[in-house]
Amino acid sequence: MDELDRQLINRLQHGLPLVRHPWEALAEELGSTSEALRERVQALLEDGTLTRFGPMFDIDRLGGAFTLAALSVPEERFDEVAAQLTAMPEVAHNYRREHCWNMWFVLGCETPQGIAESIARIEAETGLAVLNLPKEETFHVGLHFPV
């Protein structure tokens, strides 16, 4: 990763400008070319430094819903339950955390009803109780990792 990669990662975490020719605008800002920047983003996606590049939708604002939920999974069933959740498109993220609630995941659905149905399905398929913790108030969201 060189200096331009670092600048590009930092800049793109803040978002592509919504101007008619965004890559040209960025190329001018970073002293590069549209083509070179896009090739670098492609390479960073391929080597796993970036996991995604695209619009980040807040489904709450679109009539849909997110929730944070957890499971307490017996160690011997952990991988099996993780695979069950991976197979569900409603599961946006899933992390192992060192706690008796050891599996923490985010559900994103088009409707609040979709969340309730997904939770019911997870409980039915795994036989485990879901701890459902929908956000009640957002104080801050602004994930940014400077490199």
Next chain:
Amino acid sequence: MSVCTSPSDEGLTRRLIELTEAGLPLVADPWAWLAEELGIDVDETLALLQRLQAAGAIRRIAAIPNHYRLGYRHNGMTVWDVDDGEIARLGALIGAQPFVSHCYRRPRQEGWPYNLFAMVHGRDASDIEAYRNQIRALLGSACRANEMLVSSRILKKTGLRLAGQRRA
């Protein structure tokens, strides 16, 4: 779709989510690509994106890094049992700390006494322990109990996907 200004926006927005859920293609003119897929002209496409971003329905069109790969290997979800009468003020205070990436109020549940969540990230285990201590000091006596749940593995990180979901 509550923020959309017209029924046609609603249909276009759903298409937009499906078209870009795996990411925005890295083409020279991404808005022209989207316009073509949506069947509208490029200025309308850009205006739609601007409306959605202004309304908060699109946070931004951005790169999501794998934070482990960038050296931020330590991630702690700190959870706090904060006095209900103080949580509005204290939630805002904790959310404003530069080391907190996400901060939410969530409901207490049976067996889960914590109502304030603050996510912290660091390059070393000692970084996130120090952040937890700073939050503890800011909350003071309004906080009865807390824990930090450290993440040890990413099991899935695809983001929102609507296309494969069952339609209600």
